[in-house]
Amino acid sequence: MNSNAFLRTLLALFISIHCGYSKAIKCSAAEQNLKTDSLVAPKVFINTGFENASPMNWEIDSAGRIIASLVYDHERFSQNRANGHWHFKVEAPAGTDITVILQNFDNIWNNTHASQVSSRSPFVFSFDNKTWESRPGELLPGNRLQVKLKMAGPSVYIAGVEPYRISDLDKFLAKIKTSKLVAVTQIGKTSEGRSLEIIRIGNEKAPKRIFLRARAHAFESGGNWTVEGLVQRLLQNDGQSKTWLKRYCVYILPMANKDGVARGKTRFNSNGYDLNRKWDKEADSLIAPENFYLEKWMRKMIAENRKPDLGLDLHNDAGGNLHISRPDGDIRAYLAHMEKLEMLLRKHTWFTEGSTKPGFRNPGTLGEGFMERFGIEAAVYELNYEWAEGLKKAPLAADWISLGGMLPKVFYDYFENP
Ligand SMILES: [Zn+2]
Incomplete structure (x- = not known):
């Protein structure tokens, strides 16, 4: 093969690889579009990226409720674990009715079950992160606590006890x-x-x-x-x-x-x-x-x-x-x-x-x-x-x-x- 023939072969190889790659990307994007088209993008976001915010996983269920799974705090060399702190910011359009169901309150205290939520558990909230109000939560079956609010602004801070950072x-x-x-x-x-x-x-x-x-x-x-x-x-x-x-x-x-x-x-x-x-x-x-x-x-x-x-x-x-x-x-x-x-x-x-x-x-x-x-x-x-x-x-x-x-x-x- 002379040098020209070698270059032509290289060029053909490059075009073939490049087109194949582009095709693969297009195909994958199309598949992605199909997948995401079937999901409705949530208008709600849970923000825990700030001081004293509680770590949690969250998702939105078919009824539009936010299911917030708190992450246990563990004691060294014991079975004890605790969840009692929650502090997060909900971002959603003003006027939206939001429902948050908090779960993972199956605390262990000295080898016994010791939940920190009860039918008397309140929650506190603030739309400006300065003035807080308290409202009763609702204890749901499965030891879960439900909090409900209407968004009076674009975001609201929610916590168990008025935070001190x-x-x-x-x-x-x-x-x-x-x-x-x-x-x-x-x-x-x-x-x-x-x-x-x-x-x-x-x-x-x-x-x-x-x-x-x-x-x-x-x-x-x-x-x-x-x-x-x-x-x-x-x-x-x-x-x-x-x-x-x-x-x-x-x-x-x-x-x-x-x-x-x-x-x-x-x-x-x-x-x-x-x-x-x-x-x-x-x-x-x-x-x-x-x-x-x-x-x-x-x-x-x-x-x-x-x-x-x-x-x-x-x-x-x-x-x-x-x-x-x-x-x-x-x-x-x-x-x-x-x-x-x-x-x-x-x-x-x-x-x-x-x-x-x-x-x-x-x-x-x-x-x-x-x-x-x-x-x-x-x-x-x-x-x-x-x-x-x-x-x-x-x-x-x-x-x-x-x-x-x-x-x-x-x-x-x-x-x-x-
Ligand atoms: Zn204490």
Whole structure:
């Protein structure tokens, strides 16, 4: 073959391959068109691409309802799994009636079924991501929760509890840091390297000290709103707040499980660790740095003769009780103090729920661990996220802010000598 013949052969080969390829593409596109023509493109989109949005799979059923399958949050080395956080944005034309059915609430808690939804479960929604409203959800067979809304704009945020994100905390910290009464100290980092900080309000030389932790469990934003209300009230710098801060100083770890909050998870830290468990022993610095650094800080406080006189771990559940643990030993003084705390909460706030019954014990929670290991009288305070009985409504952020604003008086009277 001479060089011309060789080139002609090459050209023919190229044309043949190229045309064959084009034909294949056209054929495939035609097939695709046939397939997509038989589907109706949904006018609804679920957006989970933002801070604190919950991971989920979703699809639209033949009735046009959005079936949203939440992704379980798993505990390391146990069968426990949890779904209780949901937070997503629905995008659909204004005027559209939307129905979302949330599923995968078959939680496992200490080897038993422990669903986080009930016939009382509300949901919250916001069309502007600022003003939220609450509405009852509807429990469907199969342990699914249905929420229905008419689109008043092009998008709506929907969540289980009014969200409080890391960006909300950052804004709050930036605002309060300017006060002379406030010191914010970084005590360590989370599993994923986010900053863990302690807020101090008031004079560290005050005779009494209170320690509060919020957000050990990622979905439980109520604690963060309560902390905001408490701090705002203490910083009003009026006669009352000055009197209160002469008696006590407040230390707060405002968001223990920042990684879980960032990723829109329900309960565990990034290593599948429950930050309100295993307080009966030293925390592992790699698996539970959020607890490890808190312990380290607490040991320093104790070494400097600044041990807190009261510790409260703020949580959300569907019961709303003060969880008073009863470890071994003589705890009569502790029980008397907790009784006083409960009485003062009833007197000065809208708290009405009550406390755990005699015999209640939850080893490994911060309340019990702080008492057993550090001699700090402490309790877990659960804020009911479904129903605030004292207000006869499903609570929103403003309600917890108001509760937080009433706590300074509770603490003041708590430390009053009998
Ligand atoms: Zn909790």
